[in-house]
Amino acid sequence: MKVGLIGLGRMGSGMAANLLRAGHDVTVSNRTPDRLRPLVEQGAHAAARIRDACGGDAVITMLADDRAVEDVVFGADGILDGLHDGAIHVSMSTTSVALSGRLATAHASARQGFVSAPVFGRPDAAAAGKLFIVAAGAPDAVAACQSLFDAMGQRTFRVGDDPKAANLVKLSGNFLIASVIEALGEAMALVRKAGIDPRQYLELLTSTLFTAPVYKTYGGQIAEQKFEPAGFAAPLGEKDIRLALAAAETLRVPMPLASLLHDRFLALLARGGDALDWSAIGQLAANDAGLGNPPGRARADA
Numbered sequence: 001m002k003v004g005l006i007g008l009g010r011m012g013s014g015m016a017a018n019l020l021r022a023g024h025d026v027t028v029s030n031r032t033p034d035r036l037r038p039l040v041e042q043g044a045h046a047a048a049r050i051r052d053a054c055g056g057d058a059v060i061t062m063l064a065d066d067r068a069v070e071d072v073v074f075g076a077d078g079i080l081d082g083l084h085d086g087a088i089h090v091s092m093s094t095t096s097v098a099l100s101g102r103l104a105t106a107h108a109s110a111r112q113g114f115v116s117a118p119v120f121g122r123p124d125a126a127a128a129g130k131l132f133i134v135a136a137g138a139p140d141a142v143a144a145c146q147s148l149f150d151a152m153g154q155r156t157f158r159v160g161d162d163p164k165a166a167n168l169v170k171l172s173g174n175f176l177i178a179s180v181i182e183a184l185g186e187a188m189a190l191v192r193k194a195g196i197d198p199r200q201y202l203e204l205l206t207s208t209l210f211t212a213p214v215y216k217t218y219g220g221q222i223a224e225q226k227f228e229p230a231g232f233a234a235p236l237g238e239k240d241i242r243l244a245l246a247a248a249e250t251l252r253v254p255m256p257l258a259s260l261l262h263d264r265f266l267a268l269l270a271r272g273g274d275a276l277d278w279s280a281i282g283q284l285a286a287n288d289a290g291l292g293n294p295p296g297r298a299r300a301d302a
């Protein structure tokens with residue numbers, strides 16, 4: 001397909017490379033132009049303006065947050081102005097449920113398609129084409145994007161015709177992951193304070209009852225107290241829990257654990273943790289127990 005990809009951050013760079021590897025004709029765009037060069041060297045066209053990435057069958061956005069997607073879609077010479085009749089905007093960032101609703105309405109008014117397709121998987125999975133993609137939108141539009149999803153992911157889950165559903169599923173998943181990180185942080189603080197080796201403890205957990213990748217990945221980071229380089233940066237983690245709470249408020253679903261997690265992220269960011277991985281909230285329980293450096297300070301001391 002002839003496709004644009006806007007947003008060459010930790011995730012978007014690997015996704016664009018996999019689209020190229022699969023033989024798609026890819027035009028890339030990024031706010032900071034330095035990030036275009038590696039993709040151009042792999043065969044991508046560089047777009048000087050956002051609308052120059054919108055001349056094909058579809059344009060993918062993989063941007064940080066709602067604000068970034070709004071700027072790129074609704075701004076002058078943005079996606080809404082640049083996309084042809086019948087072409088599809090595929091929004092793969094983790095954004096709010098409300099924004100997905102606004103995008104669906106705006107693209108429909110402009111006779112453009114809209115598919116929401118956020119992903120599970122960190123930058124290593126994006127680079128390896130192993131993302132799990134959660135897609136929602138009109139069935140013909142989702143089907144038209146399948147070859148793009150196959151290039152970037154190992155499996156696509158369709159969750160309905162309303163794009164908002166994909167965002168809600170993604171946000172609920174990140175809420176669950178953050179809950180695991182917090183629980184691991186508390187459990188490891190407990191055993192560490194008693195002098196038990198956290199690596200041995202994690203080996204026991206992950207080879208018996210807690211074998212899921214999420215325990216291995218994040219348990220390893222907490223046991224090693226290694227939160228840099230960030231694969232998924234702490235401000236994006238805060239954003240996701242905030243958006244999960246916003247969706248919960250709209251639907252009137254109390255989520256006390258999500259409120260607690262949001263405070264954990266605020267504490268991490270207040271202590272200077274912006275550049276750390278979101279799993280650094282798993283260090284806060286240890287700090288509360290008088291163990292080790294705060295996550296931000298550990299970095300400064302390193």
Ligand SMILES: NC(=O)c1ccc[n+]([C@@H]2O[C@H](COP(=O)([O-])OP(=O)(O)OC[C@H]3O[C@@H](n4cnc5c(N)ncnc54)[C@H](OP(=O)(O)O)[C@@H]3O)[C@@H](O)[C@H]2O)c1
Pocket residue numbers: 006007008009010011012030031032035062063064065067068069071072092093094095119120121122123231232233236
């Ligand atoms: N990292 C993960 O493990 C992971 C996993 C699943 C989902 N996600 C989601 O995927 C999305 C991208 O994450 P990431 O880790 O790739 O983030 P990232 O490395 O911080 O990249 C963010 C991208 O957004 C662009 N951007 C930010 N604000 C902008 C604005 N106002 N206007 C135009 N462009 C803007 C950045 O451009 P510049 O290069 O100019 O800064 C960059 O291309 C996020 O929604 C995140 O929640 C991430």
